[in-house]
Amino acid sequence: xxxxxxxxxxxxxxxxxxxxxxxxxxxxxxxxxxxxxxxxxxxxxxxxxxxxxxxxxxxxxxxxxxxxxxxxxxxxxxxxxxxxxxxxxxxxxxxxxxxxxxxxxxxxxxxxxxxxxxxxxxxxxxxxxxxxxxxxxxxxxxxxxxxxxxxxxxxxxxxxxxxxxxxxxxxxxxxxxxxxxxxxxxxxxxxxxxxxxxxxxxxxxxxxxxxxxxxxxxxxxxxxxxxxxxxxxxxxxxxxxxxxxxxxxxxxxxxxxxxxxxxxxxxxxxxxxxxxxxxxxxxxxxxxxxxxxxxxxxxxxxxxxxxxxxxxxxxxxxxxxxxxxxxxxxxxxxxxxxxxxxxxxxxxxxxxxxxxxxxxxxxxxxxxxxxxxxxxxxxxxxxxxxxxxxxxxxxxx
Numbered sequence: 001x002x003x004x005x006x007x008x009x010x011x012x013x014x015x016x017x018x019x020x021x022x023x024x025x026x027x028x029x030x031x032x033x034x035x036x037x038x039x040x041x042x043x044x045x046x047x048x049x050x051x052x053x054x055x056x057x058x059x060x061x062x063x064x065x066x067x068x069x070x071x072x073x074x075x076x077x078x079x080x081x082x083x084x085x086x087x088x089x090x091x092x093x094x095x096x097x098x099x100x101x102x103x104x105x106x107x108x109x110x111x112x113x114x115x116x117x118x119x120x121x122x123x124x125x126x127x128x129x130x131x132x133x134x135x136x137x138x139x140x141x142x143x144x145x146x147x148x149x150x151x152x153x154x155x156x157x158x159x160x161x162x163x164x165x166x167x168x169x170x171x172x173x174x175x176x177x178x179x180x181x182x183x184x185x186x187x188x189x190x191x192x193x194x195x196x197x198x199x200x201x202x203x204x205x206x207x208x209x210x211x212x213x214x215x216x217x218x219x220x221x222x223x224x225x226x227x228x229x230x231x232x233x234x235x236x237x238x239x240x241x242x243x244x245x246x247x248x249x250x251x252x253x254x255x256x257x258x259x260x261x262x263x264x265x266x267x268x269x270x271x272x273x274x275x276x277x278x279x280x281x282x283x284x285x286x287x288x289x290x291x292x293x294x295x296x297x298x299x300x301x302x303x304x305x306x307x308x309x310x311x312x313x314x315x316x317x318x319x320x321x322x323x324x325x326x327x328x329x330x331x332x333x334x335x336x337x338x339x340x341x342x343x344x345x346x347x348x349x350x351x352x353x354x355x356x357x358x359x360x361x362x363x364x365x366x367x368x369x370x371x372x373x374x375x376x377x378x379x380x381x382x383x384x385x386x387x388x389x390x391x392x393x394x395x396x397x
Contacts, residue, residue, distance in 0.1 A: 039383040045295020069244035072254040080262020098331040103173040105323040107141035121304045128194030135359040138177040143170035144349025147386040166344045182256030216264030294353040301373040309377035344393035347386035
């Protein structure tokens, strides 16, 4: 199939699907909750991809790499633009430390668990073992505020404080995960060995910082005052394509590089810049795009993949609860969160799929397919369970 038609079809389905994902109030409660965050569009991607009806073949997927890079770059900018220094100063520093602490603890435990299971399943060079385990750990450490936001009207007002705390944690704990993915792409070679190179990684890190700052500076200086909203959006899309192209050329993560650009833009542009409206207006469609494209890359998996994914899922849910309890008791003291609050952080969101997809297209070989499969299974299971877990953590009115 012609690549242009594939892209047009995906974008059309995603724009239509975005309205379905976020407007399910008329559906029966049980069905609405199971499909609350739209993970069914991952299944749509599987159905039309090589593992399903093969409407889009494996050869077609390879041609979609630039389009996927655009989606990853967009995701990085969306999350990077959330880290505005003045906004972060309004958050209780203890809450920020708690967020980072629980993410690091969850990620560290998942890293070691993944490394053990992966080494049992197949012979993997040490560098590839470390980079693969870091990717799974990064995807598992993050949480998604989407499900909490979609269910917010069901919570009793007495839980507003806890809901806000969980929203803050789920929004900010993506930071450490994206830094880890950046570290993987910077310091581990993009081949089957995944060899660690401190010199190469340090040089690429320097390039990344300089390039992201320069790109943000160029965009800020660009005269957009006389542009219409549509023209402004077109310029911004071109800007993201440029960022993603640089990332691919330098073998960097589009997620990481665009995250850095997003952070620079967030702290240099005014709060009312029209670009934030453009990001917000396309966030939902790109969310569905990411789900569909991620599903298309699914190739199925053997028993080992499913066993590893279920083990990671169970461990992650337990770690989210226990690590949040430990961090809450240490940082919040008398204001610590309820013991089951961590259940509200069960959802991983599309960013976890983006991390898996970024790793899959950046690293060749069987290991990357296994890593992506494990991440995808974990995300789908957690998204399906998230509404019930959030309801248990926060209670329903």
